[in-house]
Amino acid sequence: MSGKGELRFIGLVESSGDLSRVKIFPEFCAGLQGLSNFSHITILYWFHLRDNEKERRTLRVVPRKHPGAPQVGVYASRSPSRPNPLGLCVVELMRIQDCTLVVKGLDALEGSPVIDIKPYIPRADSVSNARVPEWTLHGPLT
Amino acid sequence: MSGKGELRFIGLVESSGDLSRVKIFPEFCAGLQGLSNFSHITILYWFHLRDNEKERRTLRVVPRKHPGAPQVGVYASRSPSRPNPLGLCVVELMRIQDCTLVVKGLDALEGSPVIDIKPYIPRADSVSNARVPEWTLHGPLT
Numbered sequence: 001m002s003g004k005g006e007l008r009f010i011g012l013v014e015s016s017g018d019l020s021r022v023k024i025f026p027e028f029c030a031g032l033q034g035l036s037n038f039s040h041i042t043i044l045y046w047f048h049l050r051d052n053e054k055e056r057r058t059l060r061v062v063p064r065k066h067p068g069a070p071q072v073g074v075y076a077s078r079s080p081s082r083p084n085p086l087g088l089c090v091v092e093l094m095r096i097q098d099c100t101l102v103v104k105g106l107d108a109l110e111g112s113p114v115i116d117i118k119p120y121i122p123r124a125d126s127v128s129n130a131r132v133p134e135w136t137l138h139g140p141l142t
Numbered sequence: 143m144s145g146k147g148e149l150r151f152i153g154l155v156e157s158s159g160d161l162s163r164v165k166i167f168p169e170f171c172a173g174l175q176g177l178s179n180f181s182h183i184t185i186l187y188w189f190h191l192r193d194n195e196k197e198r199r200t201l202r203v204v205p206r207k208h209p210g211a212p213q214v215g216v217y218a219s220r221s222p223s224r225p226n227p228l229g230l231c232v233v234e235l236m237r238i239q240d241c242t243l244v245v246k247g248l249d250a251l252e253g254s255p256v257i258d259i260k261p262y263i264p265r266a267d268s269v270s271n272a273r274v275p276e277w278t279l280h281g282p283l284t
Contacts, residue, residue: 002167006146028201030202044230046147051147059173073172075173075259082258084257116226120272121274124284126270127267137265
């Protein structure tokens with residue numbers, strides 16, 4: 001068995017930097033109600049530049065930004081080259097202006113489509129003592 | 143601007159409970175290399191029973207499992223009814239047998255398609271002191 005699903009883009013990374021602006025399209029803006037009560041959110045976005053057959057057939061990578069990393073499977077990495085080019089980033093929500101979120105720490109290129117937003121709930125999402133291999137301790141966060 | 147993306151299902155939640163079995167389809171199994179070096183992973187899956195127009199048009203919900211929760215936007219909730227029926231769950235990886243993961247704490251129905259797996263990296267993913275509204279402190283984790 002296999003299958004497919006259809007994703008609808010709900011917004012766009014308008015600008016990227018220390019602070020990033022994430023615009024949510026007007027038709028989805030009502031979904032933001034109450035979001036400002038959370039200090040952190042998880043943003044799911046689309047690695048649009050990797051949405052092609054070559055990148056989506058990638059199953060093994062050497063994480064180049066992490067010195068000393070061995071070859072690993074894409075599911076043991078945060079590589080943007082993977083069968084579903086989905087990015088996941090936990091960010092601090094600084095403010096919401098109309099339908100635009102201003103967030104800190106978003107590792108997404110300008111122009112990336114946004115797919116979903118989840119409120120960050122520590123009792124579900126935070127595992128401070130999770131075990132990781134040594135190569136993940138150096139280089140960028142993901 | 144808006145747009146769409148195509149998701150390919152990479153596996154299936156075979157059984158669900160305190161321990162859950164997640165089968166990765168053979169063509170994606172090479173992507174698991176090195177995953178067992180992580181104690182925790184984030185599983186992204188598809189709320190397949192909510193993949194219809196009515197549920198995907200939902201923008202506001204009252205989180206019923208959380209006593210006292212007010213009406214909130216879907217992006218301030220973990221509701222399975224949302225424009226993209228994507229589920230996100232941080233779980234403990236107990237073991238990998240061939241192409242099947244045995245995990246603890248997966249809040250996904252049996253039969254849910256699996257979309258992606260990310261290694262859990264505390265310095266990127268763990269925010270133990272994130273601020274949340276009071277209603278999220280009761281009821282199920284998400």
